[in-house]
Every structure is written in structure tokens, then in C-alpha cells.
Amino acid sequence: MSATLDAAAAPIAIGGVAYEVVMGIECHVELKTETKMFCGCRNVFGAEPNTNVCPVCLGMPGALPVPNRLAIELLVKAGLAFGSEIPAYSKFDRKNYFYPDMPKDYQISQFDMPLTQGGVVPFWLPDGTHGSCRLTRIHLEEDTGKSSHASRDGRIAGSTHSLVDFNRAGVPLMECVSEPDIRSAPAAVAYLEALKRTFVALGVSDVKMEEGSLRCDVNLSLRPVGQEEYGTKTEIKNMNSFNSVRRAIESEMARQAEILENGGRIVQETRGWDEAAGTTHSMRSKEQAHDYRYFPDPDLTPIEFAPLDVTRLRESLVGLPQARIDRFVSDDKLSIAQAHQIVDTPGLADYYDAATALTEKPQATANFVLGDLSRLANETGVPAGESRLGVESLAEIVALVEAKTINSKTAKDLIARVWSDGGSPREIVAAEGLGQVSDSGAIDTLVAAVLAANEKSVADYRAGKTKVMGFLVGQVMKQSRGTANPTLAEERLRAALGDGAE
Amino acid sequence: MASGDIDVAYVAKLARLALTPAEVERFGAQLGALLEHVDRLAALPVADVGATAQVIAQSNVMRDDVVRPSLDRETVLGGAPERDGAYFRVPRIIGEDA
Amino acid sequence: MSDATAVEIARSVNAGESSAAKRARAANDRIAERDGVIGAYLSVTSELARTHAARVDARIAAGERLPLAGVPLAIKDNMCVTGTRTTCASKILADWIAPYTATAVQRLLDAGAIPLGKTNLDEFAMGSSCENSALGKTANPWDLGRVPGGSSGGSVAAVAGGEATVSLGSDTGGSIREPAAFCGVVGFKPTYGRVSRYGLIAFASSLDQIGPIATTVADAALVYDVMAGHDPMDATSVDRPVELASPGLREDLRGVRIGIVREFALTELDPAVRAVYERAYADLEKLGAELVEVALPTAEYGIATYYLIAPAECSSNLARFDGMRYGLRVEGRDVGATYEATRAAGFGDEVKRRILIGTYALSSGYYDAYYVRAQKARTLIAGDFAKAFASCDAIACPAAATPAFAFAAKTDPVSMYLMDYYTIPMSLAGLPSLSVPCGYVTPAGGTSPMPLGLELSAPLFAERSLLGIAHAYERGTRHAEARSIPDLPRTAVAR
Numbered sequence A: 001m002s003a004t005l006d007a008a009a010a011p012i013a014i015g016g017v018a019y020e021v022v023m024g025i026e027c028h029v030e031l032k033t034e035t036k037m038f039c040g041c042r043n044v045f046g047a048e049p050n051t052n053v054c055p056v057c058l059g060m061p062g063a064l065p066v067p068n069r070l071a072i073e074l075l076v077k078a079g080l081a082f083g084s085e086i087p088a089y090s091k092f093d094r095k096n097y098f099y100p101d102m103p104k105d106y107q108i109s110q111f112d113m114p115l116t117q118g119g120v121v122p123f124w125l126p127d128g129t130h131g132s133c134r135l136t137r138i139h140l141e142e143d144t145g146k147s148s149h150a151s152r153d154g155r156i157a158g159s160t161h162s163l164v165d166f167n168r169a170g171v172p173l174m175e176c177v178s179e180p181d182i183r184s185a186p187a188a189v190a191y192l193e194a195l196k197r198t199f200v201a202l203g204v205s206d207v208k209m210e211e212g213s214l215r216c217d218v219n220l221s222l223r224p225v226g227q228e229e230y231g232t233k234t235e236i237k238n239m240n241s242f243n244s245v246r247r248a249i250e251s252e253m254a255r256q257a258e259i260l261e262n263g264g265r266i267v268q269e270t271r272g273w274d275e276a277a278g279t280t281h282s283m284r285s286k287e288q289a290h291d292y293r294y295f296p297d298p299d300l301t302p303i304e305f306a307p308l309d310v311t312r313l314r315e316s317l318v319g320l321p322q323a324r325i326d327r328f329v330s331d332d333k334l335s336i337a338q339a340h341q342i343v344d345t346p347g348l349a350d351y352y353d354a355a356t357a358l359t360e361k362p363q364a365t366a367n368f369v370l371g372d373l374s375r376l377a378n379e380t381g382v383p384a385g386e387s388r389l390g391v392e393s394l395a396e397i398v399a400l401v402e403a404k405t406i407n408s409k410t411a412k413d414l415i416a417r418v419w420s421d422g423g424s425p426r427e428i429v430a431a432e433g434l435g436q437v438s439d440s441g442a443i444d445t446l447v448a449a450v451l452a453a454n455e456k457s458v459a460d461y462r463a464g465k466t467k468v469m470g471f472l473v474g475q476v477m478k479q480s481r482g483t484a485n486p487t488l489a490e491e492r493l494r495a496a497l498g499d500g501a502e
Numbered sequence B: 001m002a003s004g005d006i007d008v009a010y011v012a013k014l015a016r017l018a019l020t021p022a023e024v025e026r027f028g029a030q031l032g033a034l035l036e037h038v039d040r041l042a043a044l045p046v047a048d049v050g051a052t053a054q055v056i057a058q059s060n061v062m063r064d065d066v067v068r069p070s071l072d073r074e075t076v077l078g079g080a081p082e083r084d085g086a087y088f089r090v091p092r093i094i095g096e097d098a
Numbered sequence C: 001m002s003d004a005t006a007v008e009i010a011r012s013v014n015a016g017e018s019s020a021a022k023r024a025r026a027a028n029d030r031i032a033e034r035d036g037v038i039g040a041y042l043s044v045t046s047e048l049a050r051t052h053a054a055r056v057d058a059r060i061a062a063g064e065r066l067p068l069a070g071v072p073l074a075i076k077d078n079m080c081v082t083g084t085r086t087t088c089a090s091k092i093l094a095d096w097i098a099p100y101t102a103t104a105v106q107r108l109l110d111a112g113a114i115p116l117g118k119t120n121l122d123e124f125a126m127g128s129s130c131e132n133s134a135l136g137k138t139a140n141p142w143d144l145g146r147v148p149g150g151s152s153g154g155s156v157a158a159v160a161g162g163e164a165t166v167s168l169g170s171d172t173g174g175s176i177r178e179p180a181a182f183c184g185v186v187g188f189k190p191t192y193g194r195v196s197r198y199g200l201i202a203f204a205s206s207l208d209q210i211g212p213i214a215t216t217v218a219d220a221a222l223v224y225d226v227m228a229g230h231d232p233m234d235a236t237s238v239d240r241p242v243e244l245a246s247p248g249l250r251e252d253l254r255g256v257r258i259g260i261v262r263e264f265a266l267t268e269l270d271p272a273v274r275a276v277y278e279r280a281y282a283d284l285e286k287l288g289a290e291l292v293e294v295a296l297p298t299a300e301y302g303i304a305t306y307y308l309i310a311p312a313e314c315s316s317n318l319a320r321f322d323g324m325r326y327g328l329r330v331e332g333r334d335v336g337a338t339y340e341a342t343r344a345a346g347f348g349d350e351v352k353r354r355i356l357i358g359t360y361a362l363s364s365g366y367y368d369a370y371y372v373r374a375q376k377a378r379t380l381i382a383g384d385f386a387k388a389f390a391s392c393d394a395i396a397c398p399a400a401a402t403p404a405f406a407f408a409a410k411t412d413p414v415s416m417y418l419m420d421y422y423t424i425p426m427s428l429a430g431l432p433s434l435s436v437p438c439g440y441v442t443p444a445g446g447t448s449p450m451p452l453g454l455e456l457s458a459p460l461f462a463e464r465s466l467l468g469i470a471h472a473y474e475r476g477t478r479h480a481e482a483r484s485i486p487d488l489p490r491t492a493v494a495r
């Protein structure tokens, strides 16, 4: 049943029986819109408390919601990117429960007719294996406000009161619910990263876990390998980075394994991840089932997607990251880490693709793009695509290096120079004589000069201190202003010093 | 449909209404009488009938993603039962679900 | 009554013969003189009225012509008006100042109406007598010992008592039509979605509709024409052109087919009441209408259907009154206890009953048996009307089975719910429907004749046709002019 081929999913031995971990993930992702889901207040992070609020998002008497078209379209695009089905009919429902940061004491959500159904999220694991996780659905809802609790550690427990900021209330939130297809902590992280890079690429969300624009809950259980039936699951919450997701999963797997090892039973409950302690703790028991009294929101109309609209949205999906990663790995023979790094840097995949089309040397291009170009982008704060080093220039440099016209040192210098000043690398090399000197005669002239000027080193070398060779090569390079072919320089130095050539 | 089996205390808990035992009894009797009246719906043949959530059939009513002015914070907090600086202040929350 | 109508006032103010300021002053004086007796208003907004009147006069002086220039308007206190106390006649909102204005109200104010004040209602519009108000008692101007009807009791009493020229009510299951019948005025509920609900504090979202209350059909049409139409702030407001009703007012009913509902047999009514309605039907015929019998076999399920759907929606709509962001808070030891104490202290019994029944109807295990079944019954009821309108242009029936009853006459909730027997089916079907005065009876034990209302209902969006028919009936019978309200005692009734 599982769609995952996960080499990282090593079985856990418990009491002599091999167990596997089974996980499903629910992600809440804030959509990147100008305004909130049902009103015209700004959807921004970090504003002064209670300034982006209006009668609608404060749930004031008489105010009514009107859905944001862009939010609906972004969600549908997200679904289409994973091959989800877009039902012709979808509706909003009210989920009724009381909470102080929920202004209406019901949340507008979607119960039985979500905007998307099904779909598959493929991903690569760091060890080079391929995995995937099926999506159950993606539905749209509104975010709640944010409470801060007046207690020593900011937690609810032991607080005397809470303070509420409603700026976040009503921000469009999509909930991606996965099937229980995930079998390891690395697969969970790879799944989340795959979601993240797709949402970022589509402009659906910023996906900043630290700002809370992505929040995920992991449902985790263990069962003997080969057993059909799922074990009792716990739900883990409050992870604030992909790394803490990984740690929380590992911790919870170990906790459950220990309980089973000791003959205990897993209690179905929600557990909070404590980053500092590195453990999960019980938040509440699921025993008292909720009665959310879902019913269709009478303030809103159904959403009916015509096939034409779906086609239009599908056609707007270009440059989906997963397809690129697959291509980079299979066609370009890049490593998975390289492929992820190129795709995860904004604009870099486009740059790499355009440059590779010219160079036809993917690995060499990737090395420059992830090496010198990424370093320069970091140092200057200018992405490669906006620097003066156009893809044509990079292609020239790659070609010059491949033809051994210039050496790597020259290439590095050229890249930095063209990055800020522009110009054609080929022309600069020609005009300034930066071409790599591979002519033995020319090199020999330099070698003679260097040996004459460094008598002590020559004496040392002859006395057996062969490591001065590096110094001497460096001197030749310096004399040539970096253009000498260093391999040839060393060869000629050895010859001149009477090594090997005799 | 079963009539008169309304568990008023449970429903009041869901609805967050504190009721006295006398109110539980009184409302229970009144709601039982209403449910008895409502039970006549069982006689209607509704097996093949669609449910009407909205009597005027409309769909896809949406707005463009355009900013509208928010309320002034002082107006918002001025009407609050209790505030603390720029925030609404609410009593102690017990557990994850208040 | 000798009071000027909205049509007359707007004409004279636009013509410069009168001014909005003068009208506002006169209306305010009238309120000061009478409201101690009638109790129509929960708050009187004299200052706001003065400001608006000055603005209207300035606009007229600048050459503008406004459809409601200087027309004194009362507003049911479940509609938000910026800066006014907006209470829903509930303790839970007793001191809440609305920070925004309802779209329907704004349209009337923009058209020159003068906001006199906010009127009493059954708490959160739940009731049929106005007795469920937690904040005031409103009397029927025709007999101060009787209820004005509800829930729009204050708005109706204000117009009937001459304390406003027109007013706004809201109708969920009859809350405009039943009190209009009880107080001898015109009360009109437009098609669901025709008037924006933005700023109307929700009772049952799929049923609530704002409508005008006036002394004449022409005034009701005038107000309707100004406030009807699409509002981008209300996703359920219908985006289709409004057919103005005022130009469609007619003087006879030739060529009009009026449906008489077979299931609404008049034989079940008190003989005096029955005689009034028989006369009303005969008058329709006399004016040229053809009476046809229509069947509404599922109408008798209206109340059962309504008392599941409306409370279900209300249980969710009223959850927000929790003492956290606005309104009353009764502090408990924690948030949960605060919710429970606040809502226990803030809501009256009728509101609690409906929250409980609605919560129950939506709760796990009962949802399909109650809520979904009621929604299906609603489909059948709407379908019956659609069939009936294949053979008629409008349906006529009583607006209520009795005239206004005495205070405290109905103690059992279900008997109160039955007051809306004739109005609820139309609400469930979303139809435009109105009550127009059709005669008087002196109830047993009563001292003065009490008005009765004829309910006329039309197909969806047939407001123009409906108001045209009502106008012809009104002009042909002149019931509203036949009697005047007895002189009001100078002493205030107990408030």
C-alpha cells in the first residue's frame, strides 16, 4: 500500500521483532496573499499588534466573510503541482469550538468537500533513494490570532492570563493532509522540503517555519513489519524547524519503542515537542472526542471550478522544482545535494538551466554556479541572475576552462570581475593576455628567471627539501600573472632542477 | 428521530452556557416539547431530496486580493472588556482547548 | 394618520419647501412626547440626527436631489451604525458601540434619511412579541396592554405610533410581517439576498433579511428601491440588477392572479378574524384579480423545519459573544468558566433555548436526523411555492392568525413559535413577502379595535410585482386610513 521506497527506513528491533514507523503529516501553510482570507486587512508578519484587524476578522457582530479569490487559486495551484484532483464542487464549513484567539468561536474551514483531493509528493532522500507520499487532501481555512501566555516560560501551564493579537486571525491557511506513507525521519524532512520548495516556486507561500507560515503535526505509530493494522498513534506538535521535526520524530520513535519494549501500551494523545529538552511531552488526551458541529457556512457560496479554470491554473504551473530536480539528477548527473541546492536558491535553477543550455557541460556549470557564483551572491547580496555576469559570460568562462585556455585561478578572478563590472570574459582574456601559458618555451624563460632569483630555494631543493617545489611553482605563477599552466610549470621546474628529466 | 432524549447538560457544555439544575430541567422539558413538534418531519419523504443550504443558488462569490482599510487600534481595544497595552487580555487558559 | 409620508417629505425637502433639520426636530419632539408611552426606542440619536439633517440640507442647497431627503428613519437595534450603541436588546451587548455601519443603513443615510434612533426588538431578533427584549418594553400603540409583535416590535411601533416615518426591520421567520400586521402598518421582507446583510447582527444567516416598515406601500417601495442591490461585503447578496418597485405601483389588479392556499383554511380562525380575511380576498377580486387555489402541502412542516435550521445557525452565530473581545464579560476562574458565566448572564431564556436546540441539532449523531433533514424539508417547501407560482402572480394569506395579544399571554415557547405559522414558509423559500393592513377586529377582552394584516408573497425577485399588487390593494381598500390610533395616555407605561 505504501508508496515509499525508503532505504532510510531501517526496521527497529523491539523484543526481537522488527518494527517499522508509520507517519502521516498535516501541514498548515499560510498563503502568500496581500490580504486575509475573508477581509481586506493586510496579510503581513510582524506588524504592530492588533493593527491589521477589521470587523470581519475580529468576528464583530454583523460582519460577513467574502473569500479571497487569489487564496483559492493559490491552493488549487499547489494541489495541481502534485497531481491532485480538483473537484467540480467545493464548499466552506464552520468548525465550531471556543478558543480565545478564534474571533467567531468557529473557524471557517472545509469539512467534506475540500478544494483538492489526492495527489502525490515525490522526493529524493539524501542517500540517493527516491520516495513519495500520497496527499489525502488540501483544504482552505482561516488562521487564528496569536495568544501569548503570561507565565514564567510562556507556556499555557501555570499562566495567570493571556494576551491576544488578532493580526494573524483570518490569514489564509491551507492544510495539506498526507496519507500515512512516511517511514523514516529523513523521509519526513524530505517530504516537507519537497512541499516547501514547490510552494515557494509557485509563490503560494513563503514557508517560513520560524515565522509560523508553515506549521506541521506528525502522526506517528509503530507496528511490526508486515502487519497491516496500524499501531496506536500520537500526534506531535510545536516543531519550529525541519531539524526539530527530525529530532522530534526520532525522540518519539524511541519513546514509543521503549514503551513497547517494556510491554507497555501507547496512549493516543497529542504530544508537544520541547526543543530545549529534546523530548516530547503530553499535551492532552484525545479521549474526550471533539464535537465540532461542522455545517455548511451559510454566509458563503460554494466554489465550483469549471474545467476551463482548472486548465488555466494548470497551464500557469511552470518550472516545477521536483521535475527540475529529477532532470538535474537523471539527465545532468548532478548529485541530489547539488540538485536540491540549485533548486532551493531563488532564481538559481533558471540561471543554471540557461547557462547549461549554452555550455552543454552541466557538472562544470553546476560547480561554478554552486561555488563561485553562490559565494559572490552571498557576499554581494545580489543573486546570480541579477549580477552583470550573464549566462553567456559564464558559458564563455566554462568554455575557456574546458579548452584549457585559462586556468581555474584565472576563471575565479574573471568571474569576480565580470560579476561586478561586466564585459566579455573571452575579450578580456584576449586583450589582457590572460590566456593560460602552455608553451614550454615561454614557461622555461619564467622558470630560469625564478631559479636565478631564488638560489636558496634551489639549494634547499637539491638538499632534499622537495616541498619548496610548491613555493617555486607559486613564483612562476606570480611571474606569469597567474596565466601559466601550473602543471606544466612544475614539470619544467623539475626538468630545470635536473629531476626525472635526466 | 428520537424525541425528548436531549442531554441538556452536555449540549450546554458544548454551547458554553452555565445552567442551573433548575434550568436544565426547565429547558429540557421545553426543548423536549419542541422536538416532539419537530418529529413530524419524519413523515416527509426526503430520501431523494437535495439539502438546501442556501435558497438562492449562487456560487463562486469571491473578492479580489485588494487591501481595504483596517480599524483603528484604539477603536478596537476601546470596546474590549479588558486590554493590556496593545493586546486583548483574556483570563487564564486551561489546557489546549479552553 | 395625518402625518406626512416619506414620499411627501422627500418631495417637499427636495423642493425647498421644508428642510431636513425641521423634519429631524419635529420627529425628535414626537419621540420625546410619545416614546415614554410606547417604548419603541432603545436609544435616541438626536445628535446624529441633527448632524445628518444639516448635511442633507447642505446637499440640497448645493443642488442635489435625494430620494429620501429629510425622511425620519428608525433603525432596529440589530443593525450597526458607527458610534451608536448597538445592543440587539441583549445584556451581552448592552454597552457595545458599533465601529462600522451596516450597508443597508448607509445607503438610506446617503440617500438623505435622518437616523432618529435604534429600536427595541426581541433579544437577537428571537421572538414574536418583543417581550424577549432584555433592555426595554415596547407597547402596541393601538392598545398599550398588548404586544407590538416581534421581533421588529420597536421599529413597527415607532412607525405605527408616529415616532418615525419609516423604519428598518429584519425578518428571519416573520419578524417584520407579524408585527406590521399587529400594528397596522406595511412591513416588507424582500427576497433573500436582495438587501445586504452586512452589519445586520446575524440570527440565522440563511434566512435573515432587512426590510422596510412604513405607513404606505409607496413608502416601503421608496426605501426598498434605495437599499436593494448587490453589496460586495456580503457574499450572499445577489449580484443582479434591481427592478425598481416605485415605478411599478398600480391602482388595480386586472390581469393579476392571486393564489389562495388550500392548506391555510380560514375556517380554523376566530370568526371575526376570518370575516376580515374573507373580505380581503373578496376585495382583491373586486379590484380585478383572479383568485386561484394553490396547494402548499409541505407548508405545515414550516415551523418544524425553521426551528431546526434557524437555531442551528444561531448557535454558531452567537458563539462569538463570549466576553473576550467586546461586550459583557463575567469573570470566572479561567477562560472556560468566563465563557459560561458571561453567556449565562448575558443571554435571556429564549436565546438560550435556541442556542441549545441548535447546538443539539448540529451535534454528533443528530446532524443528519435533524439538520440535514430540515434542509431537505426546506427544499420541498421551496419546491411547493415554485409549483404554486406557476398558476399565480402572488399568494395571499393571513399574516398572523390573531391580532396582537396581551402582554404575558403566551408563556409556552411552542405556542409562541406557532405565531409565525403563516410567515415561516415564505422565509424558508426566500420569497419576497409583506403584510399590508386589511381590517380590524376587537379581540375578546380588548377595549379597542386591533389591526390585522394581509400577507402577500411573490416569486423570488418579484418585488416590483408584489409591491404593485399591495399598492393596488391598499389604495382600493384604504384600511390604513380607516381608523386612527386612539389617543395615547400621557403617562408612561411601565418600562
Ligand SMILES: [Zn+2]
Residues within 6 Å of the ligand: A036, A039, A040, A041, A052, A053, A054, A055, A056, A057, A058, A170
Ligand atoms: Zn480584517
